Amino acid sequence: MxxxxxxxxxxxxxxxxxxxxxxxxxxxxxxxxxxxxxxxxxxxxxxxxxxxxxxASHQNKPHPYMRRIYQRLDSLEAQDFGSSDGTLVQSFRSVDGPHQAPPGWIWFNVSGLNPSMLGAELVLFRKTLHPRPLSVTVTLHSLTAAQEVLQESPALEERLLTLDQRPSSGYDVFDVSVVLAVRPVELVGFQLRYTDESGSLVLHEALTQSLYCLDRGSLSEPLLVLYQAHTLHI
Structure with a gap:
């Protein structure tokens, strides 16, 4: 059973x-x-x-410098901006220059510039360090293009660069707010001119290419950052 x-x-x-x-x-x-x-x-x-x-397009990735700015703005959210502008930020990556432009310039298409922008800075990533403490004087010049007319400004800034030390952020930042005085403006170009210790002027583009990352499409390519008021000094 x-x-x-x-x-x-x-x-x-x-x-x-x-x-x-x-x-x-x-x-x-x-x-x-x-x-x-x-x-x-x-x-x-x-x-x-x-x-x-x-x-995910590479160009849609934020520029490392802009990422710092976004973080900086986020950290200031709790503060009162009632008496302060400057939270509006625009950035432009480098482009090809106009056909009639001289070689050796870094160009930006700013045709979409917000008219309220008052401050601007040129951001360049320093890619090469010299093993010895050499220094070189750099003078920054600008060109503006409006209606196919190129206009060069006087020198915007002169600075001594120490080639064995990189800025803490990795970027050399130049105040170029003067270029915003020209309105309307379609293209803005910048050129770095160097003077060595003997006082001789060096104009060749290769020196800029050796010091800075100029490759368009690179995350650290040249950047023109514009502010509604004062720069944040990242």
Whole structure:
């Protein structure tokens, strides 16, 4: 009798196992069907928006210097800005210069400049350090282009660079707010001119290329940052 009873009990147990296996298989099929449906839905949405694929563009990544500015603004959120402007910030990456422009200039297209901007700074990443404490004097000049007319300004700033030391931020930042006096302006160009210890003027572009990251598309490419009021001095 015991053997018969065990045999009888084994039948429903086998049935239960088969039932569970069947349910599990159905759930997996439903999950795959739901995933396929989601994929088709996402594809349909992208097609409606005329988007072939979704990708993270390199140019959409924030410039490291701008990331510092955003962090700085976030840290100031608790303060009262009622009596202070300067939270509005615009930035422009370097572009190709106009055809009639002389070589060796760093250009920015500022045709989308907000008219309320009062402060501007040129941000250049210093990429090379000299092993010895050499210094060189650099003078910054600018060109503005409006309606295909180029106008060069007097020297904006003269600075002594120590080539074996990099700024704490890694960037040389020049105050170029003077260029905003020309309105309207479409393009702004900058050139660095160097004087060595003997007082000789060095004008070749290779020196700027050796000191700074000028590659467009690089995260540390030249940047023109504009402020509604005063710079943040990052």
């Amino acid at each position: 015991r053997g018969v009873c065990l045999g009888v009990l084994d039948v429903p147990l086998l049935f239960v196992l088969l039932l569970l296996s069947s349910v599990s298989g159905l759930l997996q099929v439903d999950q795959r069907r739901d995933a396929d449906d989601d994929q088709e839905l996402n594809k349909a949405i992208l097609e409606m928006l005329h988007i072939n694929k979704v990708s």
